[in-house]
Amino acid sequence: MVLDKYSIDGKVVGEIxxxxxxxxxxxxxxxxxxxxxxANANMRQGTHATKERSFISGGGTKPWRQKGTGRARQGSIxxxxxxxxxxxxxxxxxxxxxxxxxxxxxxxxxxxxxxKLQEGSIKxxxxxxxxxxxxxxxxxxxxxxxxxxxxxxxxxxxxxxxxAIRNIPWFKYLNTxxxxxxxxxxxxxxxxxxxxxxxxxxxxxxGKK
Numbered sequence: 001m002v003l004d005k006y007s008i009d010g011k012v013v014g015e016i017x018x019x020x021x022x023x024x025x026x027x028x029x030x031x032x033x034x035x036x037x038x039a040n041a042n043m044r045q046g047t048h049a050t051k052e053r054s055f056i057s058g059g060g061t062k063p064w065r066q067k068g069t070g071r072a073r074q075g076s077i078x079x080x081x082x083x084x085x086x087x088x089x090x091x092x093x094x095x096x097x098x099x100x101x102x103x104x105x106x107x108x109x110x111x112x113x114x115x116k117l118q119e120g121s122i123k124x125x126x127x128x129x130x131x132x133x134x135x136x137x138x139x140x141x142x143x144x145x146x147x148x149x150x151x152x153x154x155x156x157x158x159x160x161x162x163x164a165i166r167n168i169p170w171f172k173y174l175n176t177x178x179x180x181x182x183x184x185x186x187x188x189x190x191x192x193x194x195x196x197x198x199x200x201x202x203x204x205x206x207g208k209k
Contacts, residue, residue: 005124005194010144016124016197021206022110023117031108032115032185038098039182046094053078053086110204112184122190124197129156130164138164142171142191150189153179155196176200 001024005014018024053059059078066073080088100108116122123145130137138161142150151172152165165173172183176196184190192200 003122003124005126006145007126008128008141008144010146013126016194017201018117018124018197019201019205022200022204023113023122025107025110025114025206027115027118028107028111031104032111032181034100035105035108035112035181036185038100039180041096041098043182044096046096048091049093050087050090052088052090053080056084056086059085106204108181109179110206112181113200113204116184116187116190121188122192124192124194127154127156127193127195129158130161133160133163135164135167138171139168142168145189145191147171147189147191149187150191151183151187153184153190153192153196153200155193155199176203 001018001020002015003018004012005016007013053076056078059076063074063077064071074082076082078085080086113122125145128141130141147170149170151174152161153174153176154161155176157175162173165171172187174180174183176199
């Protein structure tokens with residue numbers, strides 16, 4: 001299919017071909033869910049921890065003798081039922097990473113791009129850079145293209161462009177080689193550069209490895 005191509009001033013300057021197998025694929029809600037779930041899980045640090053009784057200091061002797069006091073028998077003041085005692089089955093540090101198979105991830109990305117195109121969220125822009133690295137220059141481009149809570153997908157690893165966008169709360173920079181399904185899913189506007197479209201057409205084309 002063909003989509004209009006815009007300049008950074010927001011004017012139509014031509015057309016660009018989008019691969020039907022990438023941008024008009026059958027939408028699979030389950031795969032999109034798995035893609036977003038994996039992205040959310042991979043953001044978790046997993047550093048949560050609690051102290052079990054073996055990590056609590058003190059309690060090296062019985063609080064009172066076993067029999068004859070009329071109270072329940074106790075072995076340590078660091079047992080879970082005591083104030084300041086250890087936690088039972090508390091969370092421990094763990095890795096939440098979910099690695100999706102390549103085939104699943106590709107199919108999920110095709111579904112996601114197709115969904116966003118169907119919603120009218122995708123806009124193609126000619127290749128550009130922000131040599132100044134200034135936030136205001138990137139914000140002008142975003143405003144001219146009516147970007148609202150959007151992401152920029154680019155094939156160019158530009159430090160200046162990344163620096164210019166990083167302080168804009170409604171605009172996010174993504175390189176096509178490190179795409180985040182979560183950021184794309186939650187965005188209202190997807191701005192894709194011309195070279196990035198060609199990369200996506202090639203990488204996510206059906207049947208390509």
